[in-house]
Amino acid sequence: xxxxxxxxxxxxxxxxxxxxxxxxxxxxxxxxxxxxxxxxxxxxxxxxxxxxxxxxxxxxxxxxxxxxxxxxxxxxxxxxxxxxxxxxxxxxxxxxxxxxxxxxxxxxxxxxxxxxxxxxxxxxxxxxxxxxxxx
Amino acid sequence: xxxxxxxxxxxxxxxxxxxxxxxxxxxxxxxxxxxxxxxxxxxxxxxxxxxxxxxxxxxxxxxxxxxxxxxxxxxxxxxxxxxxxxxxxxxxxxxxxxxxxxxxxxxxxxxxxxxxxxxxxxxxxxxxxxxxxxx
Amino acid sequence: xxxxxxxxxxxxxxxxxxxxxxxxxxxxxxxxxxxxxxxxxxxxxxxxxxxxxxxxxxxxxxxxxxxxxxxxxxxxxxxxxxxxxxxxxxxxxxxxxxxxxxxxxxxxxxxxxxxxxxxxxxxxxxxxxxxxxxx
Amino acid sequence: xxxxxxxxxxxxxxxxxxxxxxxxxxxxxxxxxxxxxxxxxxxxxxxxxxxxxxxxxxxxxxxxxxxxxxxxxxxxxxxxxxxxxxxxxxxxxxxxxxxxxxxxxxxxxxxxxxxxxxxxxxxxxxxxxxxxxxx
Amino acid sequence: xxxxxxxxxxxxxxxxxxxxxxxxxxxxxxxxxxxxxxxxxxxxxxxxxxxxxxxxxxxxxxxxxxxxxxxxxxxxxxxxxxxxxxxxxxxxxxxxxxxxxxxxxxxxxxxxxxxxxxxxxxxxxxxxxxxxxxx
Amino acid sequence: xxxxxxxxxxxxxxxxxxxxxxxxxxxxxxxxxxxxxxxxxxxxxxxxxxxxxxxxxxxxxxxxxxxxxxxxxxxxxxxxxxxxxxxxxxxxxxxxxxxxxxxxxxxxxxxxxxxxxxxxxxxxxxxxxxxxxxx
Numbered sequence: 001x002x003x004x005x006x007x008x009x010x011x012x013x014x015x016x017x018x019x020x021x022x023x024x025x026x027x028x029x030x031x032x033x034x035x036x037x038x039x040x041x042x043x044x045x046x047x048x049x050x051x052x053x054x055x056x057x058x059x060x061x062x063x064x065x066x067x068x069x070x071x072x073x074x075x076x077x078x079x080x081x082x083x084x085x086x087x088x089x090x091x092x093x094x095x096x097x098x099x100x101x102x103x104x105x106x107x108x109x110x111x112x113x114x115x116x117x118x119x120x121x122x123x124x125x126x127x128x129x130x131x132x133x134x135x
Numbered sequence: 136x137x138x139x140x141x142x143x144x145x146x147x148x149x150x151x152x153x154x155x156x157x158x159x160x161x162x163x164x165x166x167x168x169x170x171x172x173x174x175x176x177x178x179x180x181x182x183x184x185x186x187x188x189x190x191x192x193x194x195x196x197x198x199x200x201x202x203x204x205x206x207x208x209x210x211x212x213x214x215x216x217x218x219x220x221x222x223x224x225x226x227x228x229x230x231x232x233x234x235x236x237x238x239x240x241x242x243x244x245x246x247x248x249x250x251x252x253x254x255x256x257x258x259x260x261x262x263x264x265x266x267x268x269x270x
Numbered sequence: 271x272x273x274x275x276x277x278x279x280x281x282x283x284x285x286x287x288x289x290x291x292x293x294x295x296x297x298x299x300x301x302x303x304x305x306x307x308x309x310x311x312x313x314x315x316x317x318x319x320x321x322x323x324x325x326x327x328x329x330x331x332x333x334x335x336x337x338x339x340x341x342x343x344x345x346x347x348x349x350x351x352x353x354x355x356x357x358x359x360x361x362x363x364x365x366x367x368x369x370x371x372x373x374x375x376x377x378x379x380x381x382x383x384x385x386x387x388x389x390x391x392x393x394x395x396x397x398x399x400x401x402x403x404x405x
Numbered sequence: 406x407x408x409x410x411x412x413x414x415x416x417x418x419x420x421x422x423x424x425x426x427x428x429x430x431x432x433x434x435x436x437x438x439x440x441x442x443x444x445x446x447x448x449x450x451x452x453x454x455x456x457x458x459x460x461x462x463x464x465x466x467x468x469x470x471x472x473x474x475x476x477x478x479x480x481x482x483x484x485x486x487x488x489x490x491x492x493x494x495x496x497x498x499x500x501x502x503x504x505x506x507x508x509x510x511x512x513x514x515x516x517x518x519x520x521x522x523x524x525x526x527x528x529x530x531x532x533x534x535x536x537x538x539x540x
Numbered sequence: 541x542x543x544x545x546x547x548x549x550x551x552x553x554x555x556x557x558x559x560x561x562x563x564x565x566x567x568x569x570x571x572x573x574x575x576x577x578x579x580x581x582x583x584x585x586x587x588x589x590x591x592x593x594x595x596x597x598x599x600x601x602x603x604x605x606x607x608x609x610x611x612x613x614x615x616x617x618x619x620x621x622x623x624x625x626x627x628x629x630x631x632x633x634x635x636x637x638x639x640x641x642x643x644x645x646x647x648x649x650x651x652x653x654x655x656x657x658x659x660x661x662x663x664x665x666x667x668x669x670x671x672x673x674x675x
Numbered sequence: 676x677x678x679x680x681x682x683x684x685x686x687x688x689x690x691x692x693x694x695x696x697x698x699x700x701x702x703x704x705x706x707x708x709x710x711x712x713x714x715x716x717x718x719x720x721x722x723x724x725x726x727x728x729x730x731x732x733x734x735x736x737x738x739x740x741x742x743x744x745x746x747x748x749x750x751x752x753x754x755x756x757x758x759x760x761x762x763x764x765x766x767x768x769x770x771x772x773x774x775x776x777x778x779x780x781x782x783x784x785x786x787x788x789x790x791x792x793x794x795x796x797x798x799x800x801x802x803x804x805x806x807x808x809x810x
Contacts, residue, residue: 002501003533011257013148013173013215020324029325031332032213038148038173040257046533051505054425055434056497061530062436078167080148092326096272100321122146122175125331128273128316137771138803155594164595166602181803186775189695190704191767196800197706227596231542235591260601263543263586281797283688283713283755290459299460301467302753308688308713310797348707350688362461366407370456392686392715395466398408398451416662418553418578418620437618443553443578445662483572485553527551527580560729569730571737632731636677640726665736668678668721 003115004058005046008068010077013038014093017082036082039121043072043099045106048115059113067109072102095119095127103131138250139193140181143203145212148173149228152217171217174256178207178234180241183250194248202244207237230254230262238266273385274328275316278338280347283308284363287352306352309391313342313369315376318385329383337379342372365389365397373401408520409463410451413473415482418443419498422487441487444526448477448504450511453520464518472514477507500524500532508536543655544598545586548608550617553578554633557622576622579661583612583639585646588655599653607649612642635659635667643671678790679733680721683743685752688713689768692757711757714796718747718774720781723790734788742784747777770794770802778806 015037016030026034045068049058075085081093087105091097099119107114120126150172151165161169180203184193210220216228222240226232234254242249255261285307286300296304315338319328345355351363357375361367369389377384390396420442421435431439450473454463480490486498492510496502504524512519525531555577556570566574585608589598615625621633627645631637639659647654660666690712691705701709720743724733750760756768762780766772774794782789795801 001535002505004501005531005533007529009257011172011174013171016326018324018326029330033332035213035219036148036215037146037213039146040175051499051501054423056421056423056499056502058501058532060434062438078170078172080171084170094321094326096274096321096328097326100272122144124277126275127328128275130271136805137775139771140801140803142799151596153594153596164600186769186771189693191691191693191769191772193771193802195704197708229591229596231544231591231598232596235542259547261545262598263545265541279797281712281714283711286461288459288461299465303467305753305759306688306755307686307753309686310715348710348712350711354710364456364461366409366456366463367461370407392684394412396410397463398410400406414662416577416579418576440618440624441553441620442551442618444551445580483575483577485576489575527549556731558729558731569735573737634726634731636679636726636733637731640677664682666680667733668680670676 001048002051002058003046003048004061004064005044006061006064006068008043008045008073009040010043010073011038011040012076012079012081014081014098016092016094018092019090036080042120043068043102044118045110045114046116046118047110047113049113059110064110067106071105071109075105095121095125096129099127099129100132103129107131136183137186137193138181138183139196139199140179141196141199141203143178143180143208144175145178145208146173146175147211147214147216149216149233151227151229153227154225171215177255178203178237179253180245180249181251181253182245182248184248194245199245202241206240206244210240230256230260231264234262234264235267238264242266271318272321272328273316273318274331274334275314276331276334276338278313278315278343279310280313280343281308281310282346282349282351284351284368286362286364288362289360306350312390313338313372314388315380315384316386316388317380317383319383329380334380337376341375341379345375365391365395366399369397369399370402373399377401406453407456407463408451408453409466409469410449411466411469411473413448413450413478414445415448415478416443416445417481417484417486419486419503421497421499423497424495441485447525448473448507449523450515450519451521451523452515452518454518464515469515472511476510476514480510500526500530501534504532504534505537508534512536541588542591542598543586543588544601544604545584546601546604546608548583548585548613549580550583550613551578551580552616552619552621554621554638556632556634558632559630576620582660583608583642584658585650585654586656586658587650587653589653599650604650607646611645611649615645635661635665636669639667639669640672643669647671676723677726677733678721678723679736679739680719681736681739681743683718683720683748684715685718685748686713686715687751687754687756689756689773691767691769693767694765711755717795718743718777719793720785720789721791721793722785722788724788734785739785742781746780746784750780770796770800771804774802774804775807778804782806 016033017026047059081088087101099117116130118128151168152161182194186193216223222236234252251265253263286303287296317329321328351358357371369387386400388398421438422431452464456463486493492506504522521535523533556573557566587599621628627641639657656670658668691708692701722734726733756763762776774792791805793803
């Protein structure tokens with residue numbers, strides 16, 4: 001079994017704010033992250049599988065790159081995650097929620113080989129996710 | 136002569152938008168950067184001078200770090216550069232304009248030894264500035 | 271299940287030296303690492319769990335950062351690991367032993383969600399540890 | 406259980422080309438990667454095991470470094486993977502095939518502790534492999 | 541005066557070989573670099589000038605990026621510098637010669653504002669060039 | 676004119692302590708840096724000159740690498756800069772003093788082409804030096 005990963009970078013604005021909490025609760029809970037700010041996000045998408053004995057590939061990297069561009073990059077790069085991305089509407093844009101929403105977007109295009117996603121908000125903060133069925 | 140540099144990292148939202156241009160002109164000129172987005176900015180601040188023969192230092196790095204924290208970091212980290220920073224009000228927040236405004240903020244605290252500032256919006260884009268008198 | 275990670279950087283001196291071995295054996299076993307030297311260490315601490323449906327977080331990153339600062343950073347940054355850190359006394363300060371000792375320090379503060387720690391001595395050498403119960 | 410990793414960097418030329426496919430099929434399948442080009446490859450080799458209570462080590466890092474140098478680096482650094490490396494002959498040099506061939510070379514020298522290898526063609530593309538028995 | 545820089549990354553094969561020297565002289569002079577190998581090259585292109593008071597820009601970064609793509613990237617990425625690039629024909633492809641040839645390609649498109657180019661073969665080796673008139 | 680740079684990495688212990696100051700003065704001046712600690716230092720050495728029309732090189736990178744290994748690396752890697760390096764004896768080991776002492780060591784071997792040295796204590800702190808005659 002091999003795991004093949006492709007990196008995508010994008011720049012976006014966001015803040016941590018939960019509509020079900022009061023202003024004071026949001027400020028206390030999220031601290032400075034409750035202010036609108038932004039990141040150069042880095043996303044590593046990993047597919048898992050056997051290697052095709054003819055092509056030598058788990059999956060075609062050019063196909064993965066194209067899917068990442070069309071499904072994610074065009075929707076989120078140089079955008080405000082609080083207002084511009086339909087599939088993030090109503091969610092607190094923590095790295096956890098963002099990576100899980102990205103998984104839902106990618107899964108229909110990459111199939112069951114989609115194995116893990118790592119999203120870096122910065123080199124200091126990152127989250128790994130392996131899909132809703134992982135235990 | 137020695138040049139001593141200290142790095143500061145901060146996360147902020149911004150967009151490129153000039154109030155003296157129409158919406159169409161802004162979109163045409165700045166492209167996707169006209170949308171609100173954000174970065175993990177990296178700033179390298181350089182002071183220049185001789186080394187003190189007793190201390191072995193051009194300037195005390197702890198002092199430089201404290202100035203960067205008090206004068207810049209508290210004003211800009213986890214902020215929206217379009218609305219939250221008084222000394223950026225009315226400016227198009229290109230890397231060029233932001234680094235020049237930061238120079239004006241730091242110069243009274245670091246004195247004539249302040250020699251150069253490099254601001255990275257991302258590893259792909261950065262600007263160097265040596266002050267208003269540099270030719 | 272999500273894995274949320276936070277990075278901590280610190281600078282420390284150390285050497286590899288085992289008191290139960292002779293000088294010659296230490297030199298032969300550890301080579302140049304038997305000399306006192308030092309590193310800019312990088313530590314990634316990972317907690318694992320479900321996401322709180324209200325806050326969108328596995329654990330509050332600000333809390334993790336504060337624990338890392340109080341429990342680890344204040345004890346080890348700008349220190350000599352051979353003499354200055356009580357919970358490393360008597361241990362050979364290999365990356366393996368250091369990361370396991372850090373796990374013991376952090377576990378009471380981060381609880382059973384603490385899932386994995388990766389310690390880099392340099393980009394060339396690093397160790398992963400998942401706790402004493404991991405098989 | 407601890408996982409100890411050592412990084413190796415090398416520069417090599419390669420292209421993606423399968424002799425069992427026609428020229429057109431190769432160009433269509435591999436795109437620009439069908440042209441001879443090259444990379445600064447980065448390889449992280451991970452061994453897994455318990456820590457020796459005397460030495461504090463899973464395995465001697467100096468030994469791992471020497472094996473990587475003798476078995477891999479001398480054969481592949483500053484080489485053309487298409488023609489200069491006997492154990493890659495006849496293989497399509499995808500990252501998947503290269504890392505699996507490296508595993509076969511290293512396994513006799515590092516023993517059953519060899520646990521995982523990650524090969525980066527670039528920061529954008531990388532593959533993880535855990536050996537032929539992994540499920 | 542501001543200096544604005546844009547980064548371009550590309551992967552290419554090359555070797556160091558001078559047709560005016562014998563095989564032995566080439567091997568002795570260039571060592572392992574005389575073998576065909578390759579790199580993930582990184583190029584930083586810097587333009588210098590005043591900031592336009594309306595746009596806040598030295599030069600439009602999107603224009604610089606487009607020039608780098610059309611003039612350099614399409615010619616050199618995923619190529620063999622020894623045979624595939626007309627403007628490198630007959631040159632020893634040291635970093636010095638490659639960056640000077642790139643300068644000649646870019647100068648007609650970027651004008652006299654083109655100020656400096658830095659080419660990394662790897663993080664360990666890089667060259668800076670400021671044009672044929674620089675003293 | 677071209678500037679050719681070569682990177683060297685080494686790990687060493689040091690502290691900031693001036694024998695001409697009292698203990699209290701040292702602690703007040705240098706803060707936590709007065710404790711013995713250590714770094715993964717990174718040194719970029721730059722030579723400047725014209726390119727040889729036959730070889731295409733400013734200077735032979737293999738020669739520079741060998742000089743850096745013999746003159747610097749063997750003396751300072753995996754060492755305590757406070758006690759193990761004769762040419763640092765009696766100096767406060769600030770980055771400024773260390774890079775100037777390294778310049779004196781390298782200058783006889785690299786000649787007048789030696790143009791600039793940059794020493795990183797960490798990505799956050801670095802110093803540039805151009806020799807005793809630079810204004």
